[in-house]
Amino acid sequence: MTTYATLEDIENCMNNGWTDGLPVIPPYGSLVDAMLEAMGWQAHDVVGEIPSQNIVIRAEKAAATAVMAGCKVEYGALLRALTEAVLDPAFNLSGVEVTTGGAAVLVIVSGPVVEDLGFEHGSNALGANCRANATVGRFAQMMRYFCGRGGGVLQSHGTIGHPGRISFCVAEHPHTEWGAYHTQHGLPEGVSAVTVMSTEGPNSSNNHYGDTGAQVLDTIADCLCHFGQTAWYYRSGGFVVVIPPDHMALVARDFSRAQAVEYIYAQARRQTDDLEKVGRIAKAPIAFAEVVPGELRSPLKNPQQLTFVECGGTGGRFSAVIPRWVGSTHAVCKQIV
């Protein structure tokens, strides 16, 4: 039987724990050097720290991870911004990795970079069979997995997790009805950006017969407030609403983005007493949870916790609601330069 050195290297990586479960591109030094150059770093540049675990993360770790995930060097500038985003202390990378919540790193790519690098933003936008989406999303999950476990001494405790923990990268349409996604995080319209947040898996929101924007938003609002939403406890995360073109055509006819946010914030409510009956609100509520018996409760603490991303194909009237992990108190948005 013929043996191939590269296949043996792949097996060695996997046997050594250098894997997310799938085969990896072996992080040969020459490939890592090329990726470092593309990311604009030197090997020993410090790109992040997890002080509580005595961990310093140097650029060569991120570059090696990018190679292993299958990223092209052409993605270098995006990967640099993405690395800075996931290692931003506000993102709480290690918490995302080890929580029972089984969260993944949702990566949202927006602006001209979507077309420049060939991201899929149409059909199957939440699970595109496209190299840019698949490998950039995989890179973010591998950074979570490699850097979030204290060098291998901590364990992941996700109760069920979700498939996004392998790869979860969403690219927005280059031309949107309401402006680029990153404008919701304070960046200007014309730039390219990458945004990360930790999330649960997407919930589908189907409405094929509604013919007004309000009907579509009512359906989405209802999806936000089913009994099982994690957000009922502390409302610390928020939601991302994914709107494809067919739904967007109805919604944008009647609502601006700000109006849609306010509409959903007003409509997505559930009686607090009903939540308590099924055990979704603590009977002896802590102050932070802000439980008010008898009142309608929103899964959002404030309207700013709701953002919209415009992507997906035509020909089907589906939207999606992506709940953020309860510990996802910050989304981190970085401009790609």
Next chain:
Amino acid sequence: MTQASSHGPSGNPPAKQLVSCGDVSCELMVDPIPRPTPDPITITLKPRVARVTFVDHHKPNSRLVMKYAQAVLRDRGIEVRDDILIKDDASVRDRGLPPP
């Protein structure tokens, strides 16, 4: 190095047959996993007690080497504790060892 040749309609897997023409060899791979930096250690250059205590943590052949080292030190007039202490994990600082 891998070469590709197309024998079918593009975009329809498996339209391309991949041929391996060689392999990478003898190149270091970069560990992608950052490891914790150990707590700083303190080294006392002048020992408080002029006596040597050996600690074994099951390296191959270690006991034989240590016994040999004990004999060499004694020949040079250095006091050496007879028993060799055992620590199971070399990477963990063991503050529970008996005092020298």
